[in-house]
Amino acid sequence: MITDEKLAELDEVIANEKRVAAREVHNEAWADGIVEGIDAAILAETAIATALEEMIRTEGEEAALELADTLRDRILSGEFLPYRTIQ
Incomplete structure (x- = not known):
């Protein structure tokens, strides 16, 4: 079971x-x-905008805002650095 x-x-x-x-x-x-x-900056901005548009469409504005709110902390913690070390 x-x-x-x-x-x-x-x-x-x-x-x-x-x-x-x-x-x-x-x-x-x-x-x-x-x-x-x-340019990488244009690709990044477009990818983020597309992701947020899709999230708003499927999950609603609150879900997109919650994701956006967490991104700053995740960036500052180094989560997206290509050379980050996972501990």
Whole structure:
């Protein structure tokens, strides 16, 4: 019998696999944009705007605002640095 705990663990594994796949898709799109001569700052701004628009459409403004509120702290903590060390 599968317990609620096991189902929650499975859901987390699936969510992590989807995050990895999404990262790969985004990296490919980013590389394509760079090859096309689009500046990284323009790609970044557009990616963030597109993500927020989609989140508002599917989850609502509050969810998008909550995400935006957490981004500053995550940036300051170094979460997005390419050379960060995970402890």
